[in-house]
Amino acid sequence: MAKKGVAQYQSFAKRFRVRIDGATRDLLNEAALAGEGYAKQNMMANNSIDTGFALNSIHAVLVDGQGVDSSTTDLPDKHGDVVQRTSAGLPAMGDNTSAVGCAANYAIYIELRAPFLFPALDQVKADFGGIVQVVRRKRGL
Numbered sequence: 287m288a289k290k291g292v293a294q295y296q297s298f299a300k301r302f303r304v305r306i307d308g309a310t311r312d313l314l315n316e317a318a319l320a321g322e323g324y325a326k327q328n329m330m331a332n333n334s335i336d337t338g339f340a341l342n343s344i345h346a347v348l349v350d351g352q353g354v355d356s357s358t359t360d361l362p363d364k365h366g367d368v369v370q371r372t373s374a375g376l377p378a379m380g381d382n383t384s385a386v387g388c389a390a391n392y393a394i395y396i397e398l399r400a401p402f403l404f405p406a407l408d409q410v411k412a413d414f415g416g417i418v419q420v421v422r423r424k425r426g427l
Contacts, residue, residue: 310382311349312421317410318346318384320417324406325386332400337361339371340390344402347385353378354389 325344335341339361345354356375363369373389388396388403397403410417421427 309421309425309427312425313418314382314384315346315348316417316421317414318348318386320413321386321406321410322346324409325388325402328402328405328409329396329400332402334396334400334402336363337369337371339373340388340393340396343373343389343393345376345387345389347376347379347387349379349382349384351379351384354387356389 322344326341329335329341329344339359343354347353354373354376357373358370360368360370372391374391376385376387376389379385386403386406387393390396393403
């Protein structure tokens with residue numbers, strides 16, 4: 287109990303800052319996961335799937351998360367021919383950064399012919415209010 291005429295001050299700044307920082311990380315991660323889902327939906331809607339390798343190489347890389355290793359594999363295409371597919375991998379992200387990418391080394395050609403990643407970013411932007419609500423619910427805010 288404070289003495290009469292003496293003001294007491296208690297700072298909640300550190301606890302508040304930690305709560306905001308955690309929410310920022312969660313928001314960036316949730317946005318990346320939504321972007322991954324939209325990119326996969328767009329690729330399927332564009333009928334851009336031959337072996338499924340590019341579709342399965344679309345990943346969200348989360349804040350402070352691990353990247354995706356490069357790889358090479360042989361897969362049958364939709365005509366039954368065996369083709370080699372190579373993934374360039376995706377780099378790890380650092381503080382306050384998340385990303386969505388397609389690790390297939392030929393993904394840029396699909397994007398130029400039938401865009402799937404850039405429209406996904408537009409979809410995340412349009413749905414950002416909903417993504418914020420998802421994070422609020424998960425954090426109990």
